[in-house]
Amino acid sequence: MLALTWIVANEVALVKRRVSLVRQRAIASVPRTRSTAAQPVRMEDVARAVRVSSITVSRALNTPDKLAPATLRAVRAAIERLRYVPNLTAGSLASNRSHIVAVVVPTIANSIFAETINGLAQTLSQQGYQLLLGQTQYQVEEEAALVDAFLGRRVDGVVLTGVAHARGVRSRLHRAGIPVVETWDLSARPIDMVVGFSNRAAGQAAGRYLIAKGYQSLAFIGGTDDRSAKRLAGFREVARECGAKEVSAVLLPASSSPADGSAAVAGLLAKKAPRAVFCSNDMLAAGVMFECARRQVDVPDRLAVMGFADLPIALGIEPSLTSVQVHATEMGQRAGELLLRRLAGDAVRERIVDLGFAVVERASA
């Protein structure tokens, strides 16, 4: 008896629901509880206009080659006429594909990361993917919060900067089961994939270069982040091996402006001045050189200056800046390609892509 009444009650609900589906939208909207959105045209409205079912409209948008040419034309015309804007949120929910990739960088104000994002965005946009941007401002803990938010959005992939992550980031990304690319460093045990170069090796190369040039007293100006620290470590290793003096280091948190470089070198020059300085960023190096110009400290004769990243400014300044070139844009492109291949279902063999780096000799060191 109970079961019977229950079924009857629901039968009524069911009928009501069917009716509202069959009715015109305007009429059906009367008993509706929710407020009418500003964009009321739905796939079904287009379908009704063309007298097809909504799945046909869906196919016109997603797999147009599965439709008869005439149908496709008619649907497209109706879409245009009704100014239908497909709701990708609903599509994402139904298909479990968001077509969004998240990227986490320390800050886009530093143009090296901007270049990587550029490469990534260009590659992804070719396949209709869009970029959700997160900045940590060099606060490691921010990364975890960003990753949580991104996973909540069910992004299809994640691109991270560096291989040292906040607690829990690794496991959460693993559990989510989406492709992940780490960049701007290398790791023998990436979360999933990694595209970058060895920061330690880059530091070593810079050290070897300067020592081969005959400079014995070395200094380092850089940041406090993991990658800069690795460059310093490599730099110091080489210095130690080659019997150079202890490397004095100036570490500035989250800095990449010329002014920081100027201030840092001022400090170095005040003490026993080094013969050569390796800067973790070309902007810092530029600031060092501007400061030297102001103090009439000749570069490279009294102080050799070496930069990192090989930004456009390295070629511009006088004397031109010796730097370490790192393929920032390509890093983003390769990261994007790896993601796209994984998202297309292809297996990716090379999960560790070493893009390398190159010491570019110019006039400053």
Add this chain to the structure above:
Amino acid sequence: MLALTWIVANEVALVKRRVSLVRQRAIASVPRTRSTAAQPVRMEDVARAVRVSSITVSRALNTPDKLAPATLRAVRAAIERLRYVPNLTAGSLASNRSHIVAVVVPTIANSIFAETINGLAQTLSQQGYQLLLGQTQYQVEEEAALVDAFLGRRVDGVVLTGVAHARGVRSRLHRAGIPVVETWDLSARPIDMVVGFSNRAAGQAAGRYLIAKGYQSLAFIGGTDDRSAKRLAGFREVARECGAKEVSAVLLPASSSPADGSAAVAGLLAKKAPRAVFCSNDMLAAGVMFECARRQVDVPDRLAVMGFADLPIALGIEPSLTSVQVHATEMGQRAGELLLRRLAGDAVRERIVDLGFAVVERASA
């Protein structure tokens, strides 16, 4: 008869559906057609663990102050224990709020836009909004495609660069009925709101400044985009009014690197060299000054150089660069604040926010 069989058929379907709802998830998943996602914990799983309904879990996440403290604690514990990651896509669909704001810039490789995005992102993230990034690469038509895609995602707001837009952009945004902020320029008739400064007035100010300094022969180096063109227009107006010679202009598409500045000034110096040059971007100005240094053209005695945007490098280079300061970060922050206020339902009175600019006198002009 037909109606009867129809109801019977649907009754069966209905009963099946109820059953699967009541059952344990694992059992219910057997007749399921869709593949089980990598992240199978749903709100309902959490609710079942705490023996509450799923709306209570929803409230724990969205309006925690509406729950009894004990319930809230229990729900939060279960969320933690089950590692539940809320599906924001589903939430967006149901609530018609995506908590995503889209931003369109020509390119983030130009650090002035990166600063604006930084300010915007910081303001928005305080309220849990995230940024979807689109770059036009200075291709005006790209803007329309990006806006379409963003509207499809039902972003809650849009931030655009400039006030000149691709065909259809204005009307589409209007129709979507979401808050829109234009930046980096001003307009008497914004799409919705605008935060920026008058590029024409900035060009005029630069012209007046240089003329007041006694320079009569002026040149301009800049881009082909709308905003750069407006600066040039203002610059020329003033020159004409003041009886200065015709301003020669070098326009480079989508450029902002020192190398472009160097090349441009090389061209100017080869002809009848101007006495002062106004660059639409500090990076271009820096390139101009580097080239002057290489050619031993004294700045400002033989060529005065004025930049635009007042980037960190303006203070760094020698001689320091006279420039026009424009509050890039604040522009992003204010844009974010306006959006947030509108998204909170507050009316916004000042739909046109003129942040102004300031000529900063330094050594180069």
Add this chain to the structure above:
DNA sequence: TGTTAGGATGTTAGCGCTAACATGGATCGT
């Protein structure tokens, strides 16, 4: 001419969440 394959289109049943309304119980004033 029946059979079958394959292309075009349709039907059903959710995806996981939240708005709106509903309910039930405690608290309060009168």
Add this chain to the structure above:
DNA sequence: ACGATCCATGTTAGCGCTAACATCCTAACA
């Protein structure tokens, strides 16, 4: 003691789309 009020929680009904399966129709072949 009774309703009014309020707070905590629940029920219902979708949001707008797509996966999976179902059906229909045409053409091609035996």
